[in-house]
Amino acid sequence: MTDPRYTPLAQSLPATVPFVGPETQERQRGAPFAARLGANESVFGPSPRAVEAMQRAAGDVWMYGDPESHDLRHALAVHHAVAPENIVVGEGIDGLLGYLVRLLVGSGDTVVTSDGAYPTFNYHVAGFGGILHTVPYRDDHEDPAALFAKAAEVNAKLVYLANPDNPMGSWHSGHDIVAAMDALPEGCLLVLDEAYVECAPEGTAAPVAADDPRLVRMRTFSKGYGMAGARVGYAIGAPDLILAFNKVRNHFGMNRVAQAGALAALKDQEWLALVQQRIIEARARINRTARENGLIPLPSASNFVTIDCGRDGAFAKAVLGSLVEQGVFVRMPFATPQNRCVRVSCGGEVEMAAFEAALPKALAKARAV
Amino acid sequence: MTDPRYTPLAQSLPATVPFVGPETQERQRGAPFAARLGANESVFGPSPRAVEAMQRAAGDVWMYGDPESHDLRHALAVHHAVAPENIVVGEGIDGLLGYLVRLLVGSGDTVVTSDGAYPTFNYHVAGFGGILHTVPYRDDHEDPAALFAKAAEVNAKLVYLANPDNPMGSWHSGHDIVAAMDALPEGCLLVLDEAYVECAPEGTAAPVAADDPRLVRMRTFSKGYGMAGARVGYAIGAPDLILAFNKVRNHFGMNRVAQAGALAALKDQEWLALVQQRIIEARARINRTARENGLIPLPSASNFVTIDCGRDGAFAKAVLGSLVEQGVFVRMPFATPQNRCVRVSCGGEVEMAAFEAALPKALAKARAV
Numbered sequence: 001m002t003d004p005r006y007t008p009l010a011q012s013l014p015a016t017v018p019f020v021g022p023e024t025q026e027r028q029r030g031a032p033f034a035a036r037l038g039a040n041e042s043v044f045g046p047s048p049r050a051v052e053a054m055q056r057a058a059g060d061v062w063m064y065g066d067p068e069s070h071d072l073r074h075a076l077a078v079h080h081a082v083a084p085e086n087i088v089v090g091e092g093i094d095g096l097l098g099y100l101v102r103l104l105v106g107s108g109d110t111v112v113t114s115d116g117a118y119p120t121f122n123y124h125v126a127g128f129g130g131i132l133h134t135v136p137y138r139d140d141h142e143d144p145a146a147l148f149a150k151a152a153e154v155n156a157k158l159v160y161l162a163n164p165d166n167p168m169g170s171w172h173s174g175h176d177i178v179a180a181m182d183a184l185p186e187g188c189l190l191v192l193d194e195a196y197v198e199c200a201p202e203g204t205a206a207p208v209a210a211d212d213p214r215l216v217r218m219r220t221f222s223k224g225y226g227m228a229g230a231r232v233g234y235a236i237g238a239p240d241l242i243l244a245f246n247k248v249r250n251h252f253g254m255n256r257v258a259q260a261g262a263l264a265a266l267k268d269q270e271w272l273a274l275v276q277q278r279i280i281e282a283r284a285r286i287n288r289t290a291r292e293n294g295l296i297p298l299p300s301a302s303n304f305v306t307i308d309c310g311r312d313g314a315f316a317k318a319v320l321g322s323l324v325e326q327g328v329f330v331r332m333p334f335a336t337p338q339n340r341c342v343r344v345s346c347g348g349e350v351e352m353a354a355f356e357a358a359l360p361k362a363l364a365k366a367r368a369v
Numbered sequence: 370m371t372d373p374r375y376t377p378l379a380q381s382l383p384a385t386v387p388f389v390g391p392e393t394q395e396r397q398r399g400a401p402f403a404a405r406l407g408a409n410e411s412v413f414g415p416s417p418r419a420v421e422a423m424q425r426a427a428g429d430v431w432m433y434g435d436p437e438s439h440d441l442r443h444a445l446a447v448h449h450a451v452a453p454e455n456i457v458v459g460e461g462i463d464g465l466l467g468y469l470v471r472l473l474v475g476s477g478d479t480v481v482t483s484d485g486a487y488p489t490f491n492y493h494v495a496g497f498g499g500i501l502h503t504v505p506y507r508d509d510h511e512d513p514a515a516l517f518a519k520a521a522e523v524n525a526k527l528v529y530l531a532n533p534d535n536p537m538g539s540w541h542s543g544h545d546i547v548a549a550m551d552a553l554p555e556g557c558l559l560v561l562d563e564a565y566v567e568c569a570p571e572g573t574a575a576p577v578a579a580d581d582p583r584l585v586r587m588r589t590f591s592k593g594y595g596m597a598g599a600r601v602g603y604a605i606g607a608p609d610l611i612l613a614f615n616k617v618r619n620h621f622g623m624n625r626v627a628q629a630g631a632l633a634a635l636k637d638q639e640w641l642a643l644v645q646q647r648i649i650e651a652r653a654r655i656n657r658t659a660r661e662n663g664l665i666p667l668p669s670a671s672n673f674v675t676i677d678c679g680r681d682g683a684f685a686k687a688v689l690g691s692l693v694e695q696g697v698f699v700r701m702p703f704a705t706p707q708n709r710c711v712r713v714s715c716g717g718e719v720e721m722a723a724f725e726a727a728l729p730k731a732l733a734k735a736r737a738v
Contacts, residue, residue, distance in 0.1 A: 003582050004558040004610060005526045007475040015615040023435040036432065045431045054430065054626065058423040061598040061630065062414045063405065064591075066392040091460060095619050106376040120621075127617050157374045189373040213372050222433075229430040229625030241373060246384040248496050250464050252489075255624040256598030257423065261430065 009107065009129050018119040022329045034327035035351035040166065040196075040304045042226035043347045044278050046261065047271035050227065053264035057257045065256035072263045076234055079266060082210035085239040088246075091253050093195055093218045093233040098124045099249050100191060100216065100235070104157045105130035112151045113160040114142050116167070116335025118193065121160050130158075137338060140298055140306075141170040144180035152185040159184070162193040164200050167333040167343050169300030174206040184214055189241075192217045195233075198224025198272060199279050200301035213238045223303055224272055224279075225265045230258035279303050282346035289356050293363055304345040306333070313339035315366055322362035328355050378476065378498050387488040391698045403696035404720035409535065409565075409673045411595035412716045413647050415630065416640035419596065422633035426626045434625035441632045445603055448635060451579035454608040457615075460622050462564055462587045462602040467493045468618050469560060469585065469604070473526045474499035481520045482529040483511050485536070485704025487562065490529050499527075506707060509667055509675075510539040513549035521554040528553070531562040533569050536702040536712050538669030543575040553583055558610075561586045564602075567593025567641060568648050569670035582607045592672055593641055593648075594634045599627035648672050651715030658725050662732055673714040675702070682708035684735055691731035697724050 022039065026032050036043070045051075069089035077084040090096040097120065105111060107129035113121060115134035125132050133154045135146040142165050151159045164171035177192065184190055194217050197205045208215055216237035222228035232254070235242065265271070286305040290297040296308040309316040313336060320332050320342050332342045344355060391408065395401050405412070414420075438458035446453040459465040466489065474480060476498035482490060484503035494501050502523045504515040511534050520528045533540035541549075546561065553559055563586050566574045577584055585606035591597035601623070604611065634640070655674040659666040665677040678685040682705060689701050689711050701711045713724060 002556045004473055005556050006472055006613065009475070010472045010613065010616060013616040015612045017436065017615060017620050019436070019620070021433065021436040023439060024437060027439065039433055041433060042431045045428065051427045051430070054427040055424040058420045058427070058630070059414065061423065062411045062595040064390065064408055064410060064597045067386065067388070067390040068393060070392060070396065091619065091622050094621055098619060103375055103379045104373055106378070187371045187374050226431040228433045231622060231624050243384050244375065244379065246386060247379060247382040250460065250467060251386050251388070252463055253460050253600060255600050255627055257626060258624055261427070
């Protein structure tokens with residue numbers, strides 16, 4: 001009996017995971033985390049109306065979800081003042097990025113991103129045989145000009161840019177992004193990941209025509225809307241591109257309860273405003289805690305704050321290790337020199353207090369090494 | 370400005386959908402269906418404990434689901450008396466079939482299935498550039514010997530077999546499937562879709578060692594467990610194959626609420642037994658209705674009955690058209706000669722009564738053409 005005959009590409013891939021989940025870490029340490037601040041989830045939770053909608057829809061789960069996500073897609077179109085043909089709903093931005101890469105990237109095709117940007121995007125590019133080129137961050141910001149120049153240089157089919165950025169929390173104005181797009185080479189699609197844009201100041205979202213064929217924007221209910229576990233994302237783009245997702249997507253892949261929840265969440269913009277306020281307060285509190293401990297919090301337009309620990313990656317990793325040991329789940333950037341930082345999601349009173357108690361001990365321990 | 374540069378494969382694909390959803394049809398007809406009997410969903414619903422578990426978990430939806438689906442996977446391992454390493458949980462069988470095809474099938478690779486079997490599998494094969502070879506049904510049954518002989522003939526990497534079969538409802542004993550596997554060619558993986566096995570008589574599930582590298586079995590919470598809208602499926606196979614899914618799957622793709630619901634559903638085997646009884650009763654009722662109208666119901670081991678309308682595909686299509694017009698959502702097989710049939714899912718009192726009332730009118734109308 002022989003093993004299955006995997007494709008050469010599949011054989012070449014590692015059985016990797018872009019992120020280790022907090023539950024895995026909890027199982028390893030044999031105890032739950034006291035503060036879950038590592039995955040930029042929204043501790044403030046989803047709209048109570050979204051929760052109610054999901055509870056009501058739970059009994060209907062015997063039915064497949066609408067494969068067109070018609071009601072949600074049409075509500076999103078109204079919300080963004082675009083046509084329903086400009087929107088495709090999918091299983092989170094992660095799922096949509098996978099479909100997008102699959103549509104554009106074959107073996108040897110080139111793609112550009114920033115060194116240290118979203119690992120799951122890189123995972124998809126590798127998974128379809130693409131060649132990833134990177135440019136460094138500039139002053140802890142993604143660098144649109146450098147990204148687009150690199151895209152021209154390597155004839156990239158796709159370039160990835162997150163605004164606001166994860167893991168650094170930095171951002172550009174939407175106008176600056178659009179202005180920089182003048183340098184986007186012909187035939188190169190910009191995927192603009194706006195996962196955190198609901199947490200950002202006015203003017204961060206790119207003010208572009210939805211029909212612009214150079215651009216696809218990714219949005220999600222995972223961050224500001226507090227529904228990471230629901231797996232609802234959407235892409236906004238030109239109708240031809242949006243239609244192309246139908247060639248490869250899992251048409252019946254959407255959870256019916258999540259569809260109902262996302263629709264209710266979208267309609268409760270008051271809740272979103274409340275969460276935005278709490279994010280601002282939590283960022284201020286994380287900033288204060290960092291400064292009180294002699295660290296430098298970086299400006300953030302996201303639901304997290306990235307804190308410069310002031311030394312190298314090994315030091316930040318030691319700080320992170322001790323925080324995790326103390327029950328505070330946080331993560332940190334992967335690439336040098338951003339890996340001098342730890343990244344802390346916004347939390348409520350319990351989480352922020354746990355972080356405040358743990359940080360001085362973590363620093364003392366890391367400094368003692 | 371130029372359009373995005375799709376891969377040659379993506380350019381060659383139609384923007385298709387394997388199935389039109391009932392909601393789309395409802396929007397087109399401007400009225401909801403009185404009976405939803407077309408997608409083999411379980412009108413009997415999920416376990417009340419699963420609904421409760423989902424309602425409880427709804428408030429936790431701000432957290433991503435566990436990317437390892439640890440608790441569910443371990444409970445499934447106990448349930449099937451296999452190791453957790455034999456199981457991967459995914460976004461329904463549809464999602465898992467996509468990953469499986471991606472792992473094995475590249476441009477020009479050959480795959481075998483039955484003519485008229487599951488369109489979503491065919492969609493995935495086409496989507497990764499595979500060449501699909503088909504064998505006909507034999508007496509409305511899938512024909513393992515012919516499938517495996519064709520696989521040897523065309524050097525297939527993958528062969529698809531559903532047991533029980535959809536859309537015909539026919540089945541083989543698990544022992545017969547295993548015996549037939551002696552003819553499975555070296556290096557050809559059998560994907561055995563057991564989506565409906567919870568609706569089938571004892572002895573239908575294949576009694577094979579989970580570590581057999583020739584086979585991967587697909588299971589789901591969509592049918593017997595009544596959770597189609599939750600999108601929870603799983604594959605049982607050899608550890609190496611199961612591990613390979615980690616190369617390509619959307620690690621954070623599982624809905625957290627659905628994970629909790631599936632775990633509770635699995636633990637409520639009493640509910641499943643109740644549903645199995647109701648399926649048997651509903652099948653008997655559909656059989657009676659078919660016979661009273663001069664039609665021949667085919668034996669079924671599924672949660673639906675496929676009814677031979679006694680003439681050709683055009684006639685069955687006319688019957689189906691009238692049923693749908695009358696508010697009874699049903700579907701029918703695609704391929705000749707199976708398309709002489711319509712396929713009716715098991716329903717409760719309301720749905721069965723609607724079908725009973727609509728069928729005579731549908732037949733009269735179809736016969737009058």
